[in-house]
Amino acid sequence: xxxxxxxxSRPAIEIEEVTLAHVKIVIGTKLRRNESFMMTWLPKPEAxxxxxxxxxxxxxxLVFEFDLPTVHAIDPARVAxxxxxxxxxxxxxxxxx
Numbered sequence: 437x438x439x440x441x442x443x444x445s446r447p448a449i450e451i452e453e454v455t456l457a458h459v460k461i462v463i464g465t466k467l468r469r470n471e472s473f474m475m476t477w478l479p480k481p482e483a484x485x486x487x488x489x490x491x492x493x494x495x496x497x498l499v500f501e502f503d504l505p506t507v508h509a510i511d512p513a514r515v516a517x518x519x520x521x522x523x524x525x526x527x528x529x530x531x532x533x
Contacts, residue, residue: 437451453503458515461510475529476488476527
């Protein structure tokens with residue numbers, strides 16, 4: 437399980453490592469273009485009680501933490517689907533990837 441730490445103000449978001457590898461590419465692409473966006477997820481997937489949404493902006497620090505040292509294979513079709521979803525909705529919804 438990997439983690440995405442956002443601005444160190446909340447506990448890290450736990451994300452399955454292969455998904456995190458794809459999310460890293462999508463977020464990196466948007467931020468390189470200086471494009472901000474919203475990101476939403478279920479804070480407790482095992483007992484969903486609500487959603488959290490953050491505003492992702494190039495000036496806010498992000499840390500992608502992988503437990504395994506290996507680099508995961510990237511599926512370009514999955515990245516394209518995630519980018520399409522993000523661009524059409526204006527937000528990246530992690531639990532729907």
